[in-house]
Amino acid sequence: MSKPVVLIGIxxxxxxxxxxxxxxxxxxxxxxxxxxxxxxxxxxxxxQAVIVAVAxxxxxxxxxxxxxxxxxxxxxxxxxxLPRDWQSHGLVNPTVISVWFxxxxxxxVKPLVPSPIHGPAGQLLYDTLDALAxxxxxxxxxxxxxxxxxxxxxxxLTTNIAGxxxxxxxxxxxxxxxNLAIEVAEDILEIQAxxxxxxxxxxxxxxxxxxxxxxxxMHNCTGRSxxxxxxxxxxxxxxxxxDVATLRRIQVEQ
Numbered sequence: 001m002s003k004p005v006v007l008i009g010i011x012x013x014x015x016x017x018x019x020x021x022x023x024x025x026x027x028x029x030x031x032x033x034x035x036x037x038x039x040x041x042x043x044x045x046x047x048q049a050v051i052v053a054v055a056x057x058x059x060x061x062x063x064x065x066x067x068x069x070x071x072x073x074x075x076x077x078x079x080x081x082l083p084r085d086w087q088s089h090g091l092v093n094p095t096v097i098s099v100w101f102x103x104x105x106x107x108x109v110k111p112l113v114p115s116p117i118h119g120p121a122g123q124l125l126y127d128t129l130d131a132l133a134x135x136x137x138x139x140x141x142x143x144x145x146x147x148x149x150x151x152x153x154x155x156x157l158t159t160n161i162a163g164x165x166x167x168x169x170x171x172x173x174x175x176x177x178x179n180l181a182i183e184v185a186e187d188i189l190e191i192q193a194x195x196x197x198x199x200x201x202x203x204x205x206x207x208x209x210x211x212x213x214x215x216x217x218m219h220n221c222t223g224r225s226x227x228x229x230x231x232x233x234x235x236x237x238x239x240x241x242x243d244v245a246t247l248r249r250i251q252v253e254q
Contacts, residue, residue, distance in 0.1 A: 002024070002025050002026045002027070002048065003026070003027075003046070003047060003048035004026065004027040004028065004029050004044055004047050004048065005021050005026045005027070005028055005029065005047055005048050005049050005050075005051060005124075006029045006031060006040065006044060006047045006049070006050040006051070006070065007021075007028050007029065007030050007031065007051050007053060008031040008037075008050065008051065008052045008053060008054060008062060009031070009032075009052065009053035009054035009055075009058075009062075010030050010032060010053070011053065011054075011055070012103040012104060012105065013053055013077065013099060013103055014051070014053035015103070016101075016103050016109055016132065016134075017051055017053060017125075017128055018030070019132060020127075020128035020129055020131045020132045020134075021128050023128075023131040023132070024124075024127050024128055024131050026048060026124075026128075029044050029047065037065060037066065037067055038067050040067075041067035041069050041070060045069045046069070047070070047073065048073070048121070048124060049073050049074075049075050049095065049121040049124055049125075050066075050070040050073050050074050050075065051075040051077070051125075052074060052075065052076055052077070052078075053077060054078075055078070056078040056079050056080050056081070059076075059078050059081075059085065060085070060088075060089070063086065063089040063091065064089060066089070071090070071091055072092075073095075073120070073121065074086070074091055074094040074095070075094065075095040075096070075097065075119070075121050075125060076094055076095070076096050076097075077096070077097045077098075077099050079099075079152065079153070079156055080153055080156065080157075080229075080232075081096065081098075081149055081152075081153075082146075082149055082150075082153070082192075082195055082196060083142075083146065083149075083196070084195060084196075093119060093120065094119055095117065095118070095119025095120055095121040095122055095124075095125060096117070096118055096119055096145055096149070097115055097116070097117045097125050097136070098115060098116050098117075098148045098149055098151070098152045099115050099152075100112045100113045100114065100115045100116075100152070100212065100215070101115060101134055109132065109134055110216070111134055111135055111215075112212055112215035112216045112219070113135075113211060113212050113215040114135040114136050114137045115129065115134070115135070115136040115137075116136070116137055116138075116139050116144070116145070116148040117136055117137070117138055117139065118138070118139040118140075118141075118142065118144065118145040118148075122138050122139075123138070126138055146196060146198065147201075147204075147205070147208075150189075150192045150196070150200060150205055151205055151208045151209060151212070153188065153192055154185060154188050154189060154192065154205055154206070154208075154209050155209045155212050155213075156229070157184075157188045157229055157233060158181060158184050158185045158188055158209065159173065159219075159221040159222070160221065160222055160223070160225065160226040160229045160230070161184050161188075161226065161229060161230045161233065161247060161250060162177065162180050162181050162184040162221065162250075163220070163221025163222035163226060164222060164226055164227070164230065164250055164254055165177070165180060165250055165253070166180060166181075166221060167221065167222070168220070168221060169217065169218050169219060169220055169221065170213045170216070170217060170218075170219050170221060171213065171217035171218065172221075173221055174210065174213055180246075182206070183246040184246055184247065184250075185206055185209070186202070186246075187233075187237075187244040187245070187246050187247045188233065188247075189202050189205060190237075190242055190243075190244060191233060191236055191237055191240065191242060191244065194240040194242060195236065195240070227254065230247065230250065230251055230254070231251070233247055234247055234248060234251055
């Protein structure tokens with residue numbers, strides 16, 4: 001029997017990882033909102049990995065209260081994730097996966113493009129997804145990881161925010177509202193560049209976003225979280241002193 005894996009958050013995505021881990025002969029130790037993490041850490045002080053599968057809104061509270069013995073084996077998979085999110089909690093070299101598959105209640109897993117992974121437990125996560133026939137790939141560097149994290153953020157925020165105006169699918173957004181999509185994407189990339197302190201390859205990132213569009217052209221642009229994502233993006237822009245005129249115009253129109 002392999003070493004156990006702690007799984008914090010047993011929602012739809014967490015459930016996918018649990019199933020894959022069990023197929024790979026890894027016992028899964030679940031941690032829910034009502035679980036005392038320190039008590040679990042006392043019982044399981046040396047897990048193979050600690051996968052944090054909570055929603056992005058809950059990430060920082062979980063990391064703030066993470067037992068010290070688990071901090072060197074954390075795996076992160078949240079949307080809107082950047083290095084500053086784990087660095088602010090003193091985490092060094094966590095394993096990070098940019099999840100490019102959907103799992104909604106009552107439906108099977110739907111991959112869009114392969115999910116890139118980087119970090120010490122990368123092979124574990126790769127094998128976990130491979131056991132479920134979910135495509136993934138291992139990255140070679142932190143630079144590649146940063147590109148992939150920004151790519152995912154660009155995809156989510158551009159489609160959600162532009163979709164508040166256009167509605168419809170990502171194919172419709174690009175074919176019929178391309179100027180809007182590009183303007184929103186440019187604002188999002190301005191925010192991402194400020195948050196990372198990096199000069200981003202904007203053309204390459206937009207092309208990579210379009211590859212994800214091709215992975216599921218009928219994917220709906222917006223969901224319930226779209227207005228909150230817009231509000232968060234503008235709050236970040238305010239904190240960073242950024243113009244993001246298109247995002248502000250959309251907020252006023254909404």
